[in-house]
Amino acid sequence: MKNIFVMLASLLFVLSAIAEEAKEYTQWDTFRFTIDNKNAQKLTKNMRSHIKKFHVKDPLKTRIYNIIYGPNVNELIWVMGPVSFSELDARPESKSHDDDWADNINPYINSYNQSEIWRHMENLVINNLDDKAPSPEKFSCRYLTVRQDQDWEVAKYLLMQIKETLMKTGKVKYWAMMDNKFIQGKMNGRHLMAISSFDKWAEMDDDWEFKKHFEEIYGKGSYKSFSESYSKAFENTWHEIISVNKDMSGL
Template sequence: MRKLIFASLLMPLLALSQNSTEYSVFENDLLTPNPTQIGQFEKGITAHNKKYHNEGPTGVRVYWISTGPRTGSYVWVMGPLPWSSLDSPAQKEGHAADWRANVAPYLMPGSGFQTSFWKFNADLSFFPKDFTIKNMAVDTWDIKRGKYKEALTMVKKVHDVNVSKSLDDTYGIYTNEFPSTKEGRDLAVISFFDKSAWLGENHSIEKKYEEMYGAGSWDKFLGDWMEVTNGGDTEIWMYRPDLSGISGDVKVAERK
């Protein structure tokens, strides 16, 4: 299990302030363009996002996946938006027609129909200061049936270590609103970083964890984690501001 797990550490990931009982989610769509038509796809999705997804809850950021089996695909991320907004989407005139004419024709068959919704867990995440999204290490985990609460309790323990001893780390915890036992993407741990050198750094999670919970506690954590999960995977996502409707700026620091 690599050191990116949690100390290293989906989507954008904004720390939301909730003013009502309704919580917000991010819509993620996996898009795989025809490899012979990438230029046309990028031109079409850029124009679409700049016109239809350039502000508010329907603002969109686009990421390019640079590692793993899905390398070369794009993730189209809209939000955060409340569930109620899906009852009557505030789409500008011509939105659907533009997508069908200028984006869909350049996608591989079946692409664009892999949609998921992710809830941001503010109590498990850590956004210590304003930042601009550039790269993300996205760890997704398949949680065993009946082990969801145990898994989140363990995530909270690592979160407490990071908040206490890793004040420069920026990461978000997201949970899949419609998890599938076939897909195995229940929990996402997202780390935000600027330079690739960060991937080779020793983030000392074992040392920090044992300073808080005692000698041997990290090995116990790893054993317990394997008991509540069926494994996971890691992807590197690169933010594409040129294709996005909104910037990568994330304002999270409290102003006084």
């Protein structure tokens, strides 16, 4: 009998550990959409109402972002979370939610574009934001397409070097590498995303002396080797600037 209790205790410990591990990751459920500009004010009002009714509490808390620079300018992004896959399963079915979307949102959306799950990559996050401070309103996103023949461990090492260098600059408020959880292939190419917050556009004029800080960590001449490896690891990269749509988000 004693052995049975020991086995049960061990099993509970293992299950608890698995549950804790499952909760450790941080990810967001997102999709992009375009709107009927003739009814932009109507959609803004309806989206704000929808979010206030159904998406103000975690894990379904949602914000809408405008893409203001980049190849997909004028698209909007729905960002919900952070939310785990288990929490998506546990979402209660709501006819009132679905009816509200069908009647008040869907008629004013021209197209639904990419739907993606973005997750923080392990040990590739810098967060110097005050817990009590308001959430950032503007982000710079750098998307990366990983070459098919690339060694994943090499790619992760390069990203870790970037993180360590950014930490050394002492200027980062929030930065994270995110992994697109569903395979994108070449149609999309958004395999990874480096996202960083900024408060004012004037910050774009700052010279963070990345190369200088990098070589102080990894040695003189190391930046050249890093740049060559980076070009081999990633075949495409581009920027996107996004800003929270306060009206739609109900802020």
